[in-house]
């Protein structure tokens with residue numbers, strides 16, 4: 001692919017800068033010659049752009065000697081990103097809790113903080129989240145001048161261009177312009193990105209798990225929480241982390257006569273296998289006088305947490321066992337179908353359910369039993385340890401992606 005062709009020189013320059021910066025980000029330490037080869041650009045174009053980035057302080061030459069660059073008769077020093085050149089805030093706002101973190105350019109978390117949300121109301125959540133961001137910066141003695149971008153992620157469908165939340169059937173978040181509202185509240189005049197929280201996690205994996213994912217052409221990120229989504233990511237020689245659709249797999253019908261979903265249909269994947277569905281089934285079992293072990297873990301009629309449920313499962317509560325087994329089985333079938341359709345090289349799986357090794361094993365057994373033997377791919381299934389800040393860090397990754405795309409000069 002040629003990046004430097006065309007008549008619109010300023011735009012070509014930004015495109016080249018952005019492509020070169022992404023290459024350094026993803027493959028650094030990398031030599032100028034390797035970048036030229038990967039992008040099919042001339043060495044002088046690389047050198048000019050790299051000089052600008054070094055002047056701006058975002059790219060550095062490392063000391064490690066590399067093999068002789070024969071064409072120029074000198075040793076070519078490898079280049080890499082300057083991790084502390086820029087700082088980004090990532091935020092996940094999801095109705096029950098908000099979490100925020102400040103990261104460097106490489107996604108290292110410099111500080112983080114979270115707060116439970118007493119209400120699902122959109123305005124209340126936004127106020128709470130904006131206070132959280134300000135207090136996190138205040139405590140570190142920083143202001144928005146020290147921040148180069150702000151990434152927000154939320155559950156549900158998001159129009160990433162306009163920042164409007166499209167679907168939030170169970171919340172009053174429908175049609176809210178989150179981008180405009182954040183800008184107004186924080187008076188933050190640098191780039192703000194808004195993304196779905198499963199896609200944000202996929203971006204986070206793409207940027208911050210380079211050892212695992214840089215050489216794979218495709219990977220998927222299955223995120224199970226109150227909903228279920230599985231964005232698919234394509235990597236090519238010149239473009240990384242292109243998300244193909246939001247992967248809203250939660251509403252594929254798995255049991256036509258199954259439990260009703262929040263979307264109105266029956267037997268959707270997330271009506272059986274999401275944390276919300278599992279908790280709701282367990283509440284039903286408690287109300288019927290069942291789930292005796294779970295009852296001892298949440299005695300006052302409180303809603304059980306996923307941690308309570310996994311403990312009850314481990315301790316042999318047969319009602320809880322059956323609910324979880326059905327959820328894992330259905331998820332396994334869904335993954336086999338997703339895999340047959342998309343054939344990702346790696347599928348990352350994040351969900352509270354899979355803190356339990358027995359559930360991981362059951363899931364893999366169901367997947368391998370049901371994957372099509374003819375088109376069978378060699379997908380590696382990798383479990384990601386659930387982390388309170390994985391969404392916030394993913395949101396910061398989206399802000400970093402945006403920064404790389406702008407050339408970051």
Ligand SMILES: [Zn+2]
Nearest residue numbers: 251261263268
């Ligand atoms: Zn549904």
